[in-house]
Amino acid sequence: MTTRPRHVVAALADDLAEWLPRQRWYAAKGSRPARIDVRAAAQLGAGDPALIQALVDVTAEGSGTEPYQLLIGLRSELPEHLAHAGIGRVGGDYAYEATQDPELMALLLDLMAAGRETEGISWQPEPGIRLVTGLRARPIGVEQSNTSIIFGYHYILKLFRRPTPGPNRDVELHRALFRAGSEQVAEPVAEVRWDGLVLGFAQRYLADSVEGWAAATASVRDLLAEGDLFAAEVGGDFAGEAGRLGEALATVHLDLARVLGAERMPADAVGAAVDELHARLDRALARVPELGEHEPMVRAAFDALRGLDGVDVQQVHGDLHLGQTLRTTTGWVLIDFEGEPAASPADRLRTRSPLRDVAGMLRSFDYAALHLLAGTEPDRQQLTRALEWADRNREAFCDGYAAVAGDPREQSALLRALELDKAVYEVVYEAGHRPDWLDIPLAALRRAG
Ligand SMILES: Nc1ncnc2c1ncn2[C@@H]1O[C@H](COP(=O)(O)OP(=O)(O)O)[C@@H](O)[C@H]1O
Numbered sequence: 001m002t003t004r005p006r007h008v009v010a011a012l013a014d015d016l017a018e019w020l021p022r023q024r025w026y027a028a029k030g031s032r033p034a035r036i037d038v039r040a041a042a043q044l045g046a047g048d049p050a051l052i053q054a055l056v057d058v059t060a061e062g063s064g065t066e067p068y069q070l071l072i073g074l075r076s077e078l079p080e081h082l083a084h085a086g087i088g089r090v091g092g093d094y095a096y097e098a099t100q101d102p103e104l105m106a107l108l109l110d111l112m113a114a115g116r117e118t119e120g121i122s123w124q125p126e127p128g129i130r131l132v133t134g135l136r137a138r139p140i141g142v143e144q145s146n147t148s149i150i151f152g153y154h155y156i157l158k159l160f161r162r163p164t165p166g167p168n169r170d171v172e173l174h175r176a177l178f179r180a181g182s183e184q185v186a187e188p189v190a191e192v193r194w195d196g197l198v199l200g201f202a203q204r205y206l207a208d209s210v211e212g213w214a215a216a217t218a219s220v221r222d223l224l225a226e227g228d229l230f231a232a233e234v235g236g237d238f239a240g241e242a243g244r245l246g247e248a249l250a251t252v253h254l255d256l257a258r259v260l261g262a263e264r265m266p267a268d269a270v271g272a273a274v275d276e277l278h279a280r281l282d283r284a285l286a287r288v289p290e291l292g293e294h295e296p297m298v299r300a301a302f303d304a305l306r307g308l309d310g311v312d313v314q315q316v317h318g319d320l321h322l323g324q325t326l327r328t329t330t331g332w333v334l335i336d337f338e339g340e341p342a343a344s345p346a347d348r349l350r351t352r353s354p355l356r357d358v359a360g361m362l363r364s365f366d367y368a369a370l371h372l373l374a375g376t377e378p379d380r381q382q383l384t385r386a387l388e389w390a391d392r393n394r395e396a397f398c399d400g401y402a403a404v405a406g407d408p409r410e411q412s413a414l415l416r417a418l419e420l421d422k423a424v425y426e427v428v429y430e431a432g433h434r435p436d437w438l439d440i441p442l443a444a445l446r447r448a449g
C-alpha cells in the first residue's frame with residue numbers, strides 16, 4: 001500500500017471534486033470545487049487498510065478558497081459495509097471516507113494516547129491525562145458540521161472539517177471552563193494540531209446523556225398525543241428540566257465572566273452594534289424575500305436599542321440551542337462552543353451579550369414545540385397546546401436563569417431584539433437547508449408583529 005500520501009491525495013482530486021459537495025460539512029453548497037491543493041498530508045497507518053490525514057485548500061467555482069481536513073482510507077478490496085463511503089480509485093486501491101472505518105479510527109486513539117507527531121501533525125493528550133487504549137471506535141452517525149468518533153464509552157474526538165487559523169473557540173472555552181471547575185462542560189482530554197491549526201479535539205464521552213432536543217421533543221410528543229391535557233398535566237412535562245437548563249446556562253455565564261472577563265459596551269458602541277443587526281437583516285432580506293413583510297417590525301425592535309446606555313458583554317456560548325445541550329444523570333452540560341457556523345472566525349471570538357444565548361434557547365423551545373406540526377395544516381387545538389408548551393418552558397427557563405444570575409426578562413428590549421435577530425438567521429438557515437421548516441421561524445416573526 002502507498003507511502004506517498006501527498007501524491008495519493010493529489011491523484012484523487014477529480015474524485016474529491018465530485019464527492020466533497022455531497023458532504024454535510026462542505027460549506028460552498030452548490031459550488032463544485034474547481035481546484036484542490038494539498039497543504040499537508042500524513043500517513044497515519046500503513047498496510048491494508050491504510051490511513052491518510054490531509055489538509056487541502058479547496059477553491060470552489062464562484063467562491064473563495066477554504067481549507068478542509070480529509071481522512072482517507074485505502075484498501076485493496078472495499079468491503080460491503082464501507083461501500084457507501086467510497087471516494088474513488090487510486091493506483092489499484094479503493095479510496096474511501098476513513099471515519100466510517102472502525103479499524104482505522106481505532107488508530108487515532110493510539111496516536112493521542114502516545115502523544116505522537118507525524119509529518120508535523122501532533123496528537124497530544126491534555127496535561128495530566130492518561131488515555132485508556134484498546135477501545136472500539138465508531139463514528140457518531142448523526143449529521144454534523146464536523147465529524148466525531150466515539151471510543152468505547154470513554155472519549156469523543158471531534159475532527160474539525162474546516163480548521164481556521166487562530167484560537168479554536170470550542171477548545172479554548174472548554175478548557176477555560178473546565179479549569180475553572182465548571183460542571184457544565186465535558187472534560188477536554190486531547191488535541192490534534194498542525195502548524196497553528198486545531199484539527200481535532202477529544203473530550204470525555206458522556207455515555208449516560210440524552211440530547212436536550214431529544215428530551216424536549218419527547219415531551220412535546222407526549223403532549224400532542226394527549227390533546228385534552230395541558231403541558232403541566234402530561235407525564236413528560238419538561239418545565240423542571242427547562243428551569244435547570246436556565247440555571248446551568250446562568251452558571252456558565254458567571255464562570256466565563258469570572259475567568260475571561262466581562263465589560264460594559266458603551267452607548268456609542270451600542271449604536272454600531274445596532275447598525276450591524278440592520279446589516280445582517282439586509283443580507284437576509286436579499287436571500288429570503290418572504291422576510292419583507294416583517295422588516296418594519298424587526299427594524300423597529302433593533303432601533304429600540306439605540307436608547308440603551310450600554311450593554312454588558314463577555315464570552316458566551318454563541319450558538320446555543322437544545323441540540324447543543326446534554327442532560328447527564330447529574331445535570332445539564334453544554335457542548336460545541338464554536339459559535340454560529342455562518343460567522344467568520346474573528347466574529348465568533350468577539351464578546352457578546354449573554355442574552356444572545358438566552359435568546360437562542362428561547363427560540364429553540366419554539367422549534368421544539370412546533371416542529372412536529374411543520375409542513376402540515378395543524379388543528380387549532382394542537383397549535384394552541386404546542387404554543388402553551390413553548391411559553392411554559394420559555395418561562396421556566398428564564399426563571400431558572402434568574403435564580404442564578406439577573407432575570408433576562410428585565411432587559412426586555414434587548415431580549416426581544418436578539419430573539420428577532422435569531423429568528424431572521426433561522427429563516428435564512430431553513431431556506432437553505434430545510435425548506436419544510438421555514439415556517440417555524442416565519443411564524444414566530446408573525447406572532448411578534
Ligand atoms: N462529550 C460528549 N459526550 C457525549 N456526546 C457528545 C459529547 N460531545 C458531543 N456529543 C454528541 O456529538 C454531537 C455533535 O457534537 P458537536 O460538538 O455539536 O459537533 P458539531 O460541531 O459537528 O456540530 C452532539 O450533538 C452530541 O450528540
Ligand SMILES: O=P(O)(O)O[C@H]1O[C@H](CO)[C@@H](O[C@H]2O[C@H](CO)[C@@H](O)[C@H](O)[C@H]2O)[C@H](O)[C@H]1O
Pocket residue numbers: 144145213319321322323339340341360363364365367368426429
Ligand atoms: O448545530 P449547528 O451549530 O450546526 O447549528 C445549525 O443547525 C441547527 C439545526 O440543527 C440550527 O438550529 C435550528 O434548528 C434547531 C432544531 O433542529 C433548533 O433547536 C434551533 O433553535 C434552531 O436555531 C442552527 O440555527 C444552525 O446554526
